[in-house]
Amino acid sequence: MSGSVxxxxxxxxxxxxALVAFLLAVYAVAAVGxxxxxxxxxxxxxxxxxxxxxxxxxxxxxxxxxxGCIGVAGWLVWRRRAAPHRGRAIxxxxxxxxxxxxxxxxxxxxxxxxxxxxxxVLLAAAICVTVACFARVSRAAALLLVPYLGWVxxxxxxxxxxxxxxx
Numbered sequence: 001m002s003g004s005v006x007x008x009x010x011x012x013x014x015x016x017x018a019l020v021a022f023l024l025a026v027y028a029v030a031a032v033g034x035x036x037x038x039x040x041x042x043x044x045x046x047x048x049x050x051x052x053x054x055x056x057x058x059x060x061x062x063x064x065x066x067x068g069c070i071g072v073a074g075w076l077v078w079r080r081r082a083a084p085h086r087g088r089a090i091x092x093x094x095x096x097x098x099x100x101x102x103x104x105x106x107x108x109x110x111x112x113x114x115x116x117x118x119x120x121v122l123l124a125a126a127i128c129v130t131v132a133c134f135a136r137v138s139r140a141a142a143l144l145l146v147p148y149l150g151w152v153x154x155x156x157x158x159x160x161x162x163x164x165x166x167x
Contacts, residue, residue: 127145
């Protein structure tokens with residue numbers, strides 16, 4: 001029957017609408033971060049940074065790709081309707097996204113580099129939990145978050161170096 005719904009994996013128009021919703025959620029977080037840090041390139045340029053700090057122009061493209069991966073990963077888990085750990089996985093996805101949202105205003109908005117470091121360490125921990133939860137539901141979803149985790153760990157090291165040099 002062509003109109004039936006797979007009880008295990010959401011498919012069809014509803015699934016595509018959900019994909020758009022997941023992507024809108026992550027890019028809304030990006031937009032709020034951008035609003036909170038409209039002068040981020042100038043501020044970043046004014047900071048005493050380590051020699052290994054990337055150029056300011058790199059952050060936009062990297063985060064654009066990572067946010068896409070975060071959205072698709074959440075959607076892949078959401079689609080697995082019958083997965084027993086799906087609810088917990090989606091909850092952790094929301095937690096890490098909220099923590100992601102908080103970092104930019106802390107670092108760029110109010111210049112609280114030490115507090116931003118604590119927050120980004122919590123974000124990295126939440127991403128680790130999210131990856132572990134996602135792995136129980138969808139290996140592909142978990143793997144999509146690995147580059148994000150790597151970048152956040154790198155950003156945490158950069159945050160620490162900036163705090164040390166500018167704090």
